[in-house]
Amino acid sequence: MDVMVELRAVTKRFGAFHAVSEVDLQIRAGEFITLLGPSGCGKTTLLRMISGFETPSSGAVLLEGKDVTHEPPYRRDVNQVFQSYALFPHMTVQENIGFGLRMKKVPRAEIDERVRAAVAMVSLGGMEQRKPSQLSGGQRQRVALARAIVCRPKVLLLDEPLSALDAKLRHAMQVELKELQKKLGITFVFVTHDQEEALTMSDRIAVINKGRIEQLGDASQIYHRPKTTFVASFIGQANILRATVLSRSGERARVQLDGGLELLVNAEHLAGGTGSTLVSIRPEKIALRKEPQGAPENRFEARVEDELFKGATDQLRLRTDAGLVLTAVVANESSGQAALHVGDRVFCHLHPDDIVIVHEG
Ligand SMILES: Nc1ncnc2c1ncn2[C@@H]1O[C@H](COP(=O)(O)OP(=O)(O)OP(=O)(O)O)[C@@H](O)[C@H]1O
Ligand SMILES: [Mg+2]
Structure with missing residues (x-):
């Protein structure tokens, strides 16, 4: 080079x-x-x-x-x-x-x-x-x-x-x-x-x-x-959540969010072992379904609390049953596809690699 x-x-x-x-x-x-x-x-x-x-x-x-x-x-x-x-x-x-x-x-x-x-x-x-x-x-x-x-x-x-x-x-x-x-x-x-x-x-x-x-x-x-x-919220949008690391194995860690929800996350940037941390989730990475799909890992229920039309996308405010508030972004409805609206209950699915441990910055 x-x-x-x-x-x-x-x-x-x-x-x-x-x-x-x-x-x-x-x-x-x-x-x-x-x-x-x-x-x-x-x-x-x-x-x-x-x-x-x-x-x-x-x-x-x-x-x-x-x-x-x-x-x-x-x-x-x-x-x-x-x-x-x-x-x-x-x-x-x-x-x-x-x-x-x-x-x-x-x-x-x-x-x-x-x-x-x-x-x-x-x-x-x-x-x-x-x-x-x-x-x-x-x-x-x-x-x-x-x-x-x-x-x-x-x-x-x-x-x-x-x-x-x-x-x-x-x-x-x-x-x-x-x-x-x-x-x-x-x-x-x-x-x-x-x-x-x-x-x-x-x-x-x-x-x-x-x-x-x-x-x-x-x-x-x-x-x-x-x-x-800082990087997570300066570039694009991010949900930054407080969490506690319960265990770690290789590139994955198990964390518990404030409110009790347990998630499997990407541990690439986890410096130490267990303890308190922060995680970042991009709004468009939260897959929303009206029915649960696949394994229960990294799945939780929420209610659509607010909906903002953004042109090509819809921005939703979700509240989980434990009271966690998350921003999600979904592609705008095309004809025939079921759309989500305020008041709907949804199943949120997250891939572990889309939940990233971040440091305070
Ligand atoms: N000649 C100077 N004397 C004193 N402070 C300065 C001087 N030049 C820059 N600074 C300060 O240094 C910091 C960095 O300035 P700089 O111009 O490099 O920022 P920047 O990232 O280019 O910002 P912007 O996006 O607004 O152009 C600022 O707080 C600025 O006020
Ligand atoms: Mg400048």
């Missing part, structure tokens, strides 16, 4: 405040990695330490194995696309995109050729002579991207590059960006606080909370095996 970017115990303090704490991260060459976390968790600060606009208080930043912690931005083969686009207002699209190459004194003919290719890549043909003020937000965003890509950096840092776009354009740009990254083989470090965007675009996701990486993994690991309550 070729490591392109490495962070070693990187910490950034502003006065007494720790914006980034002891972050270790290896980013592979050609990888699309996303830093995901709430506002203020330290995403931009991390990017700025990779690009060199910020110096760590302690720790080291390495590019292709070389320590660049104290190198200025222009000495690093890294380009950053800023959320604010930062285009030159007096320059045309063409001039904006070619700016970096002119600064590097690349020959004129080569600049023209590379700018032409970059314009085509971001589908801005015909707009070369416009000024930024004559473009839409999405078009400006693409100019900013083309301007970064045309320099062919080894690493491209993108700080919430799609946040200003409407939902439809945003989805289109997500697909375009991902294809572009694959085509060019550039390492992308992408920042967002949009969990769906992170899940669809990334090879790996680093979930950040209060300046620390809380979990690193691919989309499926992050979604299906969250390690902490």
Whole structure:
């Protein structure tokens, strides 16, 4: 595995405040990695330490194995696309995109050729002579991207590059960006606080909370095996329940929820033996039946207490006989299929792997 970017115990303090704490991260060459976390968790600060606009208080930043912690931005083969686009207002699209190459004194003919290719890549043909003020937000965003890509950096840092776009354009740009990254083989470090965007675009996701990486993994690991309550509830919806571990054998544990219900669960993230813990259950993993099915293991009865129409899905609030309240999500009824309504009694079935032990986070 070729490591392109490495962070070693990187910490950034502003006065007494720790914006980034002891972050270790290896980013592979050609990888699309996303830093995901709430506002203020330290995403931009991390990017700025990779690009060199910020110096760590302690720790080291390495590019292709070389320590660049104290190198200025222009000495690093890294380009950053800023959320604010930062285009030159007096320059045309063409001039904006070619700016970096002119600064590097690349020959004129080569600049023209590379700018032409970059314009085509971001589908801005015909707009070369416009000024930024004559473009839409999405078009400006693409100019900013083309301007970064045309320099062919080894690493491209993108700080919430799609946040200003409407939902439809945003989805289109997500697909375009991902294809572009694959085509060019550039390492992308992408920042967002949009969990769906992170899940669809990334090879790996680093979930950040209060300046620390809380979990690193691919989309499926992050979604299906969250390690902490923070990850479980920041990415998607989760029922977080208090429980006591009764016994453990290998990858399974038997827990008792508050209220008495016993369940067989996934024990991957169980650190110790028995004792008090938390479990996370995704709402769509609760299979609801009007009649009991299969073995009684991980099955319990509940009543539908509330129903929310969400378009493609229905969100239900369930109350078990022991008084436990759970959120469930079911695909919307198609004609002929029995639907569930407020007041209905249901049998809830859960697969042990869909009940995950999580730590408080
Ligand atoms: N120059 C600075 N001086 C003092 N505090 C700062 C400075 N820059 C950032 N911070 C603080 O560090 C923390 C992390 O900021 P950062 O900009 O990295 O967050 P972020 O994850 O990018 O948030 P957002 O999603 O809102 O962009 C914040 O609490 C912020 O107020
Ligand atoms: Mg930010």
